[in-house]
Amino acid sequence: MTFAVRAASPTTLIRTIAGFALAATVATTPVPAMAQDGVSxxxxxxxxxxxxxxxxxxxxxxxxxxxxxxxxxxxxxxxxxxxxxxxxxxxxxxxxxxxxxLQLQRLTSLTEENTNALGLMEERVAALEASREGGSPAGPVSEEPATDSNLAAMTGGATETTAQPEAESAPQTETGPSAARLAAVQEIAKPQTDDAADDEYSYGFRLWNAGFYPEARQQLASFIEQYPDHWRITWGRNLLGRAFLDDGLPEEAARWFLRNYQADRTAARAPDSLLFLAESMIAMDDTRRACIALAEFGETYPAVASGRLLDQYEANRRKVTCEG
Structure with missing residues (x-):
């Protein structure tokens, strides 16, 4: 049998090829992919x-x-x-x-603990001061060797002592000084110069030199309180100690001598205070501490010990017997 084949036009051929391509695309598209998108x-x-x-x-x-x-x-x-x-x-x-x-809470807790600790320390200091004012000995008995570091123990913490009111040791009656004494004190003129601080010290010196020891102590204590940085301060503390010592009060004198010596060992009256400290201990019958002070004086101030204060140094050494 013979079949007649008719040639297709170009347009028809293109459409036919496109149709086959579309059918092939549809046939080869995986159907599960669309289902997977829905599931996802x-x-x-x-x-x-x-x-x-x-x-x-x-x-x-x-x-x-x-x-x-x-x-x-x-x-x-x-x-x-x-x-x-x-x-x-x-x-x-x-x-x-x-x-x-959390940090603020910890800081607050630490602050409260420190405040409580400071409060306890203040209470202990107040109790110690009250005990000392109530008649405690001038200083604890120490068994340590005689060295420079333990010299401060000689008067039981003299560096903490402040100027004391004069009434505590003045040999006066409850009614106060007599009219004759007041008149005698008024006769001592107070210097009037351009240096007000030096005038205060000089007036205290004049009172001491005249034998008015309680009045001198009041004046010198006032000078020390008002002018702690004045160049005369070493003279003032030393002379205040002498105003106690010359009035028969060696314990208070020793406190001021030690305080002046420890404040500045190169000061003009530091050697004097150390030597007068030994003299105060001799007056208190404390030979061991007197020997400590004398030994340190000789070692620290050899030039002064063999010069300006030689006579006083030798006199004090003859009053006690020191070992070595």
């Missing part, structure tokens, strides 16, 4: 719903001003993802605030 979208929605439920459990009644959910729904009901940066920043700030509050 369903799974994503399920996961998003579970996360929202978890957020409600972790932050019940959460306020959007403080916590922003990581997954939320827009006006169309479709889930949208929010920026996680703001949530992280808020979390960091809250963590830092918690740390700061």
């Amino acid at each position: 979208e369903a799974r994503i929605r399920k996961i998003e719903a579970e996360i929202r439920a978890l957020q409600r459990n972790v932050f019940p009644g959460a306020d959007g001003r403080f916590f922003e959910p990581q997954i939320s729904s827009d006006a169309t009901g479709q889930p949208t993802r929010t920026n996680q940066t703001s949530t992280t920043a808020v979390t960091d700030i809250l963590a830092r605030l918690d740390a700061i509050e």
Whole structure:
């Protein structure tokens, strides 16, 4: 049998080829892929719903001003993802605030502990001062060797002593000094120069030199309190000690001598105070401490010991017997 083949036009051929290509494309498209897209979208929605439920459990009644959910729904009901940066920043700030509050709590606790400790120390100091004022000995008996470092123990902490009112040791009656004594004191003129501080010291010296020891102590104590940085301060402390010693009060004298010596060992009257400290200990029958002071005087001020204060140094050494 013979078949007649008719030649197709170009347009018809192109359409035929396109049809075959379309059919082949449809035939070769994997049908499961479209199904998988639907399944994935369903799974994503399920996961998003579970996360929202978890957020409600972790932050019940959460306020959007403080916590922003990581997954939320827009006006169309479709889930949208929010920026996680703001949530992280808020979390960091809250963590830092918690740390700061914890540090403040610790500082507050330490401050309270320090305040309590200071209060206890103040109470102990007050008790010690009250005990000393009530008639305690001038200083504790020390068994330490005679060294420069323990010289401060000679008078029981003389460096803490301040100028004392004159009434504590003045040989006066309760009615005060007599009219004759007041008149005699008034006859001693107070210097009037351009150096007011030096005038105060000089007036105290004149009172001491005239034998008015209580009045001299009052004047010198006032000078020391008002002019602690004046160049005459070493003279003032030393002379205040002598005003006690010459009045038969060696314990108070020793405190001022030691205080003046320890304040500045290079000062003009530091050697004098150390030697008068030994003399005060001799007056108190404290031979051991007198020997400590004399030994330190000879070692610290050899030139003065063999010069200006030689006679006083030798006189004091003859009053006691020191070992070595």
